[in-house]
Amino acid sequence: MMSVPISWREIPYRYRLIGTKCKKCGKIYYPPRKVCRFCGSKDLEEDKLSERGKVVTFTVVRSPPIGYEKYAPYAVGIIELENGVRVMSQIVDCKLEDIAIGMEVEATFRRVTEDGESGIIAYGIKFRPVIK
């Protein structure tokens, strides 16, 4: 079951990796925030994150939640982007056994899940080995 308003609301942040940056201390957040937990400022603006990074750690999900069965097994990792911000995302376009901590990856636009055969499709960013 997928909420249409929730999927729609998160589009810019999910499609384009847009986070928020604290105007006072410069700390960047993803997912986006309204309050900076470092300096307490409530003055944060939207900030586009880098689309390149390195794998910090990863796993392979073999027992998926509802809506993701079709894609299993798939890898999920924490990726540290070029400006130090970390995101969690699937890692695709490589053999599962080839994924390694430290691997250089870049963002790619992919299908994430869908609400059955007739419901809406949720798209988002995943990461793949850098295409040189």
Place this chain on the structure above:
Amino acid sequence: MRKVAIIGVGCTKVGEHWGTSLRDLFTEAALAALSDAGIEKVEALYVGNMFSGYVQEQEHLGALLADSIGMPGISAAKIEGACGSGGVAVHAGYLAVASGMFDYVLVGGVEKMTDLSTGHITTALMMAENRDYIGFTGVTFVGLNALIHRLYSKTYGAKPEEIAAIAVNDHNNAVNNPCAQYQYPLKIERVLESPLVADPIRLFECCGIGDGAASLVLCPLEKAKALADRAIEIAASTVATNVLSLNERDDLLVFDATRKAANRAYEIAGVKPDDIDVLEVHDAFTITGVLALEGLGFAKKGEGAKFVSEGNISLGGKIPTNTLGGLKARGHPIGATGVYQVLEVVKQLRGDAGKNQINGAEIGLAHNVGGVDSTSIVHILRRCG
């Protein structure tokens, strides 16, 4: 703030209770606790539960279960903190008595996981994390812990068998716990050969899916004196939270919420880790148990796995841990676990732990967690008199 005591405990066996509803499972544990306490009525009820709304399509557990146990009218509420719901419910009950507001309070935790299939439970468990950004990636709760498991191994060189040893410890202890879900020993080889669930975590490193309910009766310590050794003091009850999502944490290998809750609890109770005689850690996965031992101050940073594999947490070891099976073998009926843990420490301190009794246990610690150290609850219990 008044001192608070636990004067009654009760629980169901953890298992697949196909024929029992959530209402009846809770009632069974609650009545057992009331009977153990020797009282008929309480003034307030706090119910710990994580996902009755998803699995049973049932919320409003405070009013529902107050009614189920024959006490509509009392103050009641459902308390939720993911897998730490039980612990935060105990904390709520503690505050209610310590504040002077109520004298007799019932705290209970209940979860019926078997009412929906594994895919649904996997989905329900991810409600512990940020749904729109972390759940959205398709990562599962096991997966989140696997991210940490892999990084821990890489950073400290811990071997798979060292991290997995805590599961063996749990099973050894559960053999003598009639309430445990799995009452058989488990060899380390079997753990390491079990199928991968979310690499690198294997099936037997994960707690199972089960139903259960556990309950406690709380009252002010001064009213419990007549009960002598049956009353166990809650010397400290603390809750701390962490930056919710793993990708936003500064150090993935430090359980900050656990550290905060534990340090504050030690301070309030006036004890140190060395003073703890018996311990319950939240080992939903082997790696969680390992990092809990480090966060609670029993093992140094990066040495938790070695600490376990060297036998320090066995019944005869330095700090007997999960003496009645822990989350792996006694079981982890999500919202009830925190209450089971406190109940088991109470049993030890009362001398009621049967074959696994730690003789002369005076002070115990129960550590319950919601999410991946996103909420951490520490209770330090002390024998009275």
Place this chain on the structure above:
Amino acid sequence: MKPLVDVGVVGYGSYVPMYRIKTSEISRVWGRTEYAPIEEKSLTALDEDTITISCEAAKYALLRAQIDPKDLGAIYVGSESHPYAVKPSGTVVAAAIGAFPFILSADYEFACKAGTEAFQTCIGLVGSKMVEYAMGIGVDTSQGRPQDELEYTVGCGGAAFIFGEKTKDTVAYLEGSLSYVTDTPDFWRRDIQMYPRHGGRFTGEPAYFRMIVSAGTALMKQLGLAPSDFNYVVVHQPNQRFPIEACRQLGFPLEKVKQGLLCPVIGNTYAGSSPMGLAAILDVAKPGERILMVSYGSGAGSDAFSFVVQDAILAKRDLAPKTDVFINRKCYVDYAMYLRQRGEIKV
């Protein structure tokens, strides 16, 4: 056709998924002994579709165009495998590249020439100065019925082209274009059917060859040009033989066809076919060189374009990965994984 002001390609980008299946593997399963029309073809990952490929190609086109996505006045995606029958793929592409909200968008369908139909519209919008920049994308993740002849050639991929007024930043400007359309039922798919049907050999001479040769010949005549004036030609590529033969009929030798001929290694990418061929040509073409592009869409019709490459191509083409980078990024699967990835196993 020529617009009121000169128009050209400001940026372009292409994308092919990395998975491949060899046609010999398909032959193995069906016990086919005849020669297969191509070597191997591309297929999507489980989480790719026409929209995701469009977004990748669009992002690379923007990298080369070096424009603010908000200056795009239109995004049209031409395909016969849009994920939604109702809800334009272009709306998702626009959101993915930050092109909202004052933009035209619609899905184009004209079989394999849906992409180039989109190009014609973009040229019109830019050439009439209604918009500053317009993006047309030809892309498909085509359907081929198992055991049908088309199963050996149906591939996936796409290319995006951003059109703008001709300036020194234009990588290739348009000399002229035309469209040649008839009611020819050579290949079709009825509503809610999963797989298309086709007329076998009827798809050749009366359809594919007639449209391409008619359109290509007419455009060259209108512009007063001959095959010798062109350095490259790219036509729609349903297999390896047809495009070589069609170009021969138009008067072009094999050397001028080779650069844009991608079908042998990625298959027929339907609406992505000739656009991707054009992208592959722009990846190597020198300033001053002339390119003829003739698409073909069943139903049936052809769009013909004549482009001349400018100096701007030299700096811009290295701003994004070239088409052959994607073509050479490969991971082979067997027939069972192919069925799974194509969503043809009903669960």
